[in-house]
Every structure is written in C-alpha cells, then in structure tokens.
Amino acid sequence: METTGAWRSLAWLLGIWGLTRTVLLLFVFKVYVFPGPDVTSDVSVIYQGWYEVLRTGTFPLDDVTWQYPPAAALAILSPGLLFHLDYTSAFFVLAFTADLTALLLLLYAGLRPGKTLRGAWVWLVGVPLLGPTVYARYDVMVTAVAVAALLAGSRHPRAMGVLTAFGAMLKVWPVLLLVGARKRGVWGAAAVTAAVLSVVFAVAMPGAFAFLTFQRDRGTEVESLGSLVFHVARQFGWDGQVLLNYGSVEFLGPYVGAVSTAALGLTGIAFGWLLLWRLMATRFLAHTPADAAFVGVLMFTATSRVISPQYMVWLVGLAAVCLCFRGSRMKLPVVLVLAAAFVTVLEFPVWFAHVVASDALGVTLLFVRNGLLVLATVLAARELWRSTVTRTPVPALPAQATRTKETSLPS
16 A cells, blocks of 8 residues: 555656646746746856856856856856757756756655655755746756755765765855765765865866955845845935846945845854754764755855845755655754745745835845745754754653564564
8 A cells, every 4th residue: 555655646746747847948938928037047148158258168257247166167068068959948958957857866765765755745846936947047956966965975975975075066055965974985075076176177277266256245135134124224215226236136335244244244153053063963863964954054045145046946955855854853944945935936036126126015025035044944953953962862662662573583
C-alpha cells in the first residue's frame, strides 16, 4: 500500500510540475503577458550585454552592475552552448533545465530511507509562486547546485565541498552551506576547489574580482527590510529619491547611509549568532546541515540592504532540502517562506509601481513580505538551537519497541 501511495503521489507531483512549468515558459516567452514590468529584460538586455563582453575573454569592468563572483561568467556564457537558439530563448531553456534538475534531485532523495517527498512538493509549489522571475534570473541555476551540495553531504562530503565552493563562486551565498558541515572532507574540498577556481579565473580573465569594489556606494534597495524606514518617512516629507542604481531600484538621500550601515550591523549580528550556535551545538543529526544552511541564508537575506525577488528562489530551494528529511523541525518556517514567496510576486512584478510610489498598497505588501521573512528567521533559528544545543535527554525506546527490536535480531 505504501508503494502504491508513493507512486500515486509521484505521478501527481510530476503532472503538476509539468503544468506549472509550462505556464512559466508561456510567460517568459511572452505567449501570455505577466502583469507588471517585463521581468525578462534582464536576460535580453543585461545578461546578453555581459555575454558579448565575456566572450572576448574579459569581465565587464566598466559596468558597476556586474557584482558577481567570477564563476558567474559560466552561467552568463552557458546559453551560447545552445547555438541553434537565440540568447534569450537559450537562457530560458537552461533555467527550465536547472529547475527540472533540482526537482529530480529532491525526488531521488525523497524516495530514499529516512527521507520524504515533502521537499519535492515544496519546490513544486514554491517556484511558480514567484512567477516568471525565476526563469529570468540565473539564481535558479545556483540554487540547483546548492540543492545538489546539501543532498550529497551525508554520503559524499567531498562532493558537497566541491559543489559548495562552485556555488559560492557563482553567487557567494552558497558558502553558508558550510555552516552546519562537520566533516573535514567538506571543508577541505571546498577550500581546494575555491582556491583552484580563483587562480584559474584570475589568470585567464582580467578583473575576476573587481566585483568586490562595485557595491561600496549602493543605497538601500526599495524591497529590503531597511527600506521600510524610508517608505514610511516619505509619508512625512522625506526628500530623498528613488532611482535605478547599481542594477536595482534604491533609495538615495538623507540617512540612507545610516540605514545601510545598520543593515550591515544586523548582518554582523547574524554572523555572530551563527558562530555562537556552531560553538554551542552538540548534536548534529542528518538534517542539521540543511537546517543550518536554511537558517543562515534566511538571516542574511532578511538583514540584507537588498532583497531582490530572485533571492526567494534560494530560500525555496533550501526549504525543500530541509523537508526532505523526516526529522527536520523547519515545517512552520518553510510555510512562512512559501507565503512570503506569494507576497513577493505581488510586490514584484505585479504591483511594483505601488512599491516604488510608497503608497498604501506597496508599503503594506512590503511589511507583510518582510514580516514573514523576519518571523521565519526567528522561528527557524529557535528550532535549530533547540534541536542541537538545548540539553534535553533523548527519550528511551518504549519497552515494547525494545523487545520487538531484540526479537528481530538474527540468532
């Protein structure tokens, strides 16, 4: 009966995945127009512009919107492999392929002993909640790498290290997957891979690490937690501006620097909490690395001075991995992240004009979305601490279960 139920669930899952992803493809290929600004312009204008520069053997050093580690060049150049398609179409196909890869990894893991298909369902539901933005950014590719790294961790620690380092060289945040890693093989493989990739890119392409200096003068992005200060302040005459700056729509003007500094301070506090947790944790279970990575990325997303919609793809991917494990306590935070994903598609792109205008609808959406993220962060951190640090005795097996186990042993 369990096998029949599992196959029926699998059939439903694959059917719904195919339907929802077809809808996403129809939107990005503009068979149907999604409400709000065109989310595909990043691919057709920005990414394709970078592609033309990168294919000459150098990074776009004159473009301050290039704010990514060197391996991001591989993601931007990858549509060129599908030479029979134009750049934009090829990118969408590759994003779709990354989505499918993440699903297959979650399905493979979910069908193994001690795992569950709940993680695959989280990915199935979470991605379309974010709308076509998922296929119009390369973050889904990075997330697929992160999902593979976490799922490989328990059985193949060196593979996890290699994949984590590669993911971090694509977009930095996957370095947080190491927060809950205990095996030396993970750290060693990650360090060696990062060093090798850094040397290769530094030698092969000029300006591989110029991105490190491109964010110094950023403002506070209009969707971030700190932006709520200025959304409210605009109602009382704050005379700053909302401008496209460093590739995103940001607040610029009085006190923006102070709020951005405060955001960096919160990120520092988050890092301190993670370090304290790592020093205090005494119990590491199979799901602990995934839970810790989820908490770490939640913390750094919620406190960042930029919360772009595609950041939610990272959280959905890590949430899915958490719920692959039967023992994970992250169910409520995962539900909150899925709710935040739905509100995210409403604030961008559907009603982004209201966000930029700081009107009642826009501010309400941001308070709800960012509130959900903060609440998910606090609850997830509390659950991680309780399950790994709080010194509660492990309950003994019931006497009946003990006798059953003893009688099942070979004589």
